[in-house]
Amino acid sequence: MNDVSAPSVKGLIDSTINVLEVRELSVHFAGRGRWRHRREVKAVDGVSFDIAQGEILALVGESGCGKSTIALSVMRLLVPTSGRIISGGEDLATLRGRALRRARRRIQMIFQDPFGSLNQRQSVYDTVVEPLIIHQLGATSQERRSMVMDALDLAHLRPPERLAEAYPHELSGGQRQRVAIASAMVMRPELVIADEPVSMLDVSARAGILRLMMDLRDRLGTSYLFITHDLAVAWMVADRIAVVYLGRIVEIGPATQIVDEPAHPYTRALLSVSSGEDIGADGAVTDVLPGETPSAANVPPGCRFHPRCPLFVQLGEPAICRSEDPALRIVLARRSSAYDRPPGVHQSACHFANEESS
Amino acid sequence: MSLLDIEDVSVDYRIGSGSLRAVDHVSLRVEQGEALGIVGESGCGKTSLGLAVPMLLPANASISSGSISLGGRELVGMSERELNQLRWTEVAFVFQGAMNALNPVQRVDRQILEAITAHDSHADREVAGARVLELLELVGIAAARAKSYPHEFSGGMRQRAMIAMALACRPSLLIADEPTTALDVISQAQILALLDSLRRSEGLSLMMISHDLSAIKRVCDRIVVMYAGVVVESGTTEEVLGRRGRPAAAQHPYTKALIAAHPDLGGARSLAQGLSGHPPDLSVPITGCRFADRCDSAMEICREQAPASLSVSPGHVAACHLARRLVP
Incomplete structure (x- = not known):
C-alpha cells in the first residue's frame, strides 16, 4: 500500500493496514428483452482497489458508471457476480446471515438525500440509537444514550441534548446530513461509504459537511469510500481518486496527481x-x-x-x-x-x- | 433600450393568514443578445423572479410592486390573452427538471410540432415539420432520432429536446431555471455549450438561474447575486467571479462566501469555512442587512440599517456597508 498522500499521521492512521481490499469485483444484471436477445448489463466489470486505514478514496464518475453499484456491493446490499471484498480478514462477498451482520458493523453508509433517508416521524435520538439496538450494542439504555450523545457531539450537532429531541423537519439540509453522519459514527465504523453526501446540499452547507468528515478521519482514523460525480470535490477531500467509466476504473492515483x-x-x-x-x-x-x-x-x-x-x-x-x-x-x-x-x-x-x- | 427591464419588482406569497415577500424590490436588465446569470441558494427568490417575467407565478403569489417590460411592452397587468401571445414567441422558458415534463407516450417530434402549431394554427404542416427537424439539429439531435419516445433519450437529450421546444417560436429571450442541475458533468457541459452557441448564432438573450457558479461563469456575461429576496451584488461575470487569471473582485461577503464554497481545481486545495446559520425568515419585516447574522464582518450599523447599493466600479454594484469603490 502506498503512503504517498498519507494524511498527517495521528496515531490512529496506519496506511500500511488495509481496511478494505476489493479484487476483480464484477456485478452483472440480467438485461431486458426476449431471452435469445437478452444482454447482460455489466454494471461493474472487474474492479480492484484498496483503502488503507484513515484513507479517503474517492470514486469519481458519471451516473450509470457503476460507482454506486460498487458501494452497494461493499455494503453487501447487492450480491456481486464475482470477485472478493476483503475486510477484517473476511470475504464479504461470500458471507451470509449472522456473520454478515457482524461484519456490517465495521462498514456504515451515508446516502445522498438527507431529506429522504431520515424517517420523518422519528426524533434524531431514535434515528441515531436505532443501529445500536439492531446490533445489540450498549448494555443499558443509559449506556446507549451516552453513545448517542457522543455521536451527536462528534457530528457537531450541538448541544446534543437539545438536538436529540428534534425531528427532521426542524432541521436544515446540512443538519440532517449531520444526523446521517452521527447514526453512522455511533457504530464507530472502520469504513464509511459516503454516496454523494453533499450533492443535494446548498453550496454554503457543503464545506461544513466535508470538513466534518475529514475531521472525523483525523480524530478517529475512519476510512472513507467517497462517491461523487464532482472531480473538484473529490480533489478537495480525497487522498486518492479512482475515475470510473462504464463499470471499470480507468485511472487511479493520488488526488493531486490525477488533477x-x-x-x-x-x-x-x-x-x-x-x-x-x-x-x-x-x-x-x-x-x-x-x-x-x-x-x-x-x-x-x-x-x-x-x-x-x-x-x-x-x-x-x-x-x-x-x-x-x-x-x-x-x-x-x-x-x-x-x-x-x-x-x-x-x-x-x-x-x-x-x-x-x- | 434593454430587451428585458425589471424595475423595483416585489413578489409576495400568501401563506396561511400572513404573507412572505420572496422578491423584495429587485431591479435588473437583460440587453439584447446578453446572457445574464442569477445566482443564489435555495429560497433566495431567484426562481420566483424567473417565474414573474412570463407571469407564471403560482396562484398564491402576486407581483405587489414594480414593472416588467419586455421589448418595450409592460407585462404587469397584461391580460392573460395578450400574455399567451408573448409566451413562447417572445419569451420562452426551460424549467428545472424540464426534461421530465415531456409527454412519455408521444414521440418527441410531435411534441415540438405541437408547440409550433399551438401558436400558429395556420402553420403549414410541411413547413412546421421541416422546422422541427431544423430545431432538433440545432440542439444536436440527429433527424433519425426525431421519432423517438422520451424514454429512449438520455437525460441530456431530453433536456436538449426541451430547449428545441422552447426555441420553436423563435423567442428573443430564453429563461432557463437550473437547466443543468439534474445532469451529469459531461452532459452539463454539453448543454451549457449549446446555450452559449445558440446565443452567439441565433442572437438569443438568456436569463439563466442557477445555484451553480461554475455554470454561470461558463455562459453568462453578467451576474446578479440574490440573497433572501434582494440583489446583494451584480456586475460582469469576469469582474465578480474572476476568469482567465483575473482574480474575483466580489465585494459582498455573501458572494465571497459562495465563491469560496465552490471548490476550484485551479485554486488552493483547502476547504472553505462554509456559512453557518440560515437565511432570515422572510415572513417578518427585517431591519438592517439581511446577511448580517451570518456575516463575519458584521458591524453595528449592519443590524440597524439596510445597506444601499454602491457602484464599486462601472457596472459593478454591491449592497454592503463595507463595499468600497474599486480603484481602477
Missing part, C-alpha cells in the same frame, strides 16, 4: 469541464466530449472509451484501441513532474497513457 497530470483521456475530459478550461480565448464555450456514455449492456469492444475518445482520433484511430481492452498500467512520471512517489501508485487504463499529450 495535475491526468493520464487517461476521459479524466482529462472530466477535468476540463470541471475547471472551466473548455472556455475558449474569446469566452466562447468550446467543444466538450461528444456523445453519450454507451449503455452497460453494450460495452464497446477494445477500449470501452474509444468511440468518444479525442486521443483516439488525434492518434489516427490506432487499431489496438478497437481490438484490445487496456488494463491498468503504471503511469510513468513526467520529467517535469513535481511528484516524488513510489512506482505503481498512479495507474491508467489507456494504451497510450504514457504518450505526451498535446
